[in-house]
Amino acid sequence: MVVSHHPLAKFAVSRENLIAHERVIEEVMKEFDSVLPVRFGTIASSADEVRNLLERRSGEFKNLLNAVEHKIELGVKAIWKDLKTIYREIAVENKDIKRAQGELRNAKGKRNLGVQLEIGKLVEDALAKKKEKERDGVAQTLRKIAFDCKLTKTSGEAMFMNASFLVNKGREQEFDNLMEDLTDLHRGRIQFLYAGPLPVFNFVNVAIYPEEWEK
Amino acid sequence: VTGQYIYCIIGSGRPESFGPGGIGAQGEELTTVCRQDIAAVVSRSPMIKYALSRDNMIAHEKAKTEENEQSSASSVTSLDGSGIEKQ
Numbered sequence: 159m160v161v162s163h164h165p166l167a168k169f170a171v172s173r174e175n176l177i178a179h180e181r182v183i184e185e186v187m188k189e190f191d192s193v194l195p196v197r198f199g200t201i202a203s204s205a206d207e208v209r210n211l212l213e214r215r216s217g218e219f220k221n222l223l224n225a226v227e228h229k230i231e232l233g234v235k236a237i238w239k240d241l242k243t244i245y246r247e248i249a250v251e252n253k254d255i256k257r258a259q260g261e262l263r264n265a266k267g268k269r270n271l272g273v274q275l276e277i278g279k280l281v282e283d284a285l286a287k288k289k290e291k292e293r294d295g296v297a298q299t300l301r302k303i304a305f306d307c308k309l310t311k312t313s314g315e316a317m318f319m320n321a322s323f324l325v326n327k328g329r330e331q332e333f334d335n336l337m338e339d340l341t342d343l344h345r346g347r348i349q350f351l352y353a354g355p356l357p358v359f360n361f362v363n364v365a366i367y368p369e370e371w372e373k
Numbered sequence: 374v375t376g377q378y379i380y381c382i383i384g385s386g387r388p389e390s391f392g393p394g395g396i397g398a399q400g401e402e403l404t405t406v407c408r409q410d411i412a413a414v415v416s417r418s419p420m421i422k423y424a425l426s427r428d429n430m431i432a433h434e435k436a437k438t439e440e441n442e443q444s445s446a447s448s449v450t451s452l453d454g455s456g457i458e459k460q
Contacts, residue, residue: 175396175397178394178395178396178397179380179396181394182380182381182391182394182395182396182403182414182416183380183381183414185391185394185403186380186381186383186391186414189389189391190383190384190385192383192384193381193382193383194381194382194383195380195381196379196380196381196382196413200378200379201376201377201378201379201418201420201421202376202377202379202415203374203376203377203420204376204377205377205406205415207377208377208379208406208408208413208415209406209407209408211413212382212406212407212408212409212411212412212413213408213409216408216409216411219382219411220384220411222382223382223383223384223411357381364381364382366379
């Protein structure tokens with residue numbers, strides 16, 4: 159039987175189910191030193207199908223199990239606490255923005271849509287560059303004790319880093335200390351959201367496609 | 374019709390049990406299906422299609438983010454704003 163051929167009952171992909179999936183993996187991680195997360199929503203029709211899958215992809219799974227052994231994922235988000243300060247810095251740091259703002263002032267209240275649009279675009283670009291620069295600074299510090307780092311899309315204007323680090327379990331405390339140092343160093347400017355230890359979701363995500371069950 | 378929902382893969386050659394707590398309202402038992410020295414952690418589940426659409430993945434990310442941010446807010450408060458604490 160193939161998953162995709164089965165009469166489908168629509169299943170609500172609820173927050174509860176998604177969290178349950180992750181929670182199970184986190185529980186298993188407490189007992190096993192190497193765990194490969196499987197993509198949410200993977201269902202085989204029988205235990206035999208699961209065994210077949212394990213046999214067919216055993217080489218790949220063994221390599222991955224070795225690769226993530228004794229490793230954890232730590233998630234770090236960095237968010238500017240006060241965007242007004244950031245925009246003020248951008249205006250000071252950027253010659254073109256200063257010039258355009260000067261032009262606007264010289265126009266003495268006369269509306270100048272062209273210049274306004276230009277400023278908007280310049281500020282947008284400058285913000286993106288500033289995010290990149292500050293992100294690289296923070297990530298570089300943390301990367302020193304990580305095997306790998308994955309940058310994920312940020313959300314919102316104020317977030318400039320959304321990163322996952324693959325770290326040896328034995329160095330978690332060291333990473334904690336680095337995070338404390340960063341927090342102290344950037345107090346008043348950056349809020350850090352630090353999560354973990356997590357399953358290595360951003361480094362391994364085993365996908366099993368319905369058509370595979372047939373082979 | 375009952376299927377086997379797969380959570381993760383571990384390096385274990387013998388049957389393991391992780392108690393109840395599987396996906397779905399029933400809190401099914403979590404067990405393993407082994408093949409030589411690797412195993413899949415599974416629980417019984419109806420054969421349903423979890424539509425893995427982009428929207429669902431976004432909902433997933435959002436749920437995770439909210440959880441992190443909620444717990445982060447409380448831990449920062451508890452530390453009197455003087456530090457951060459991992460979730």
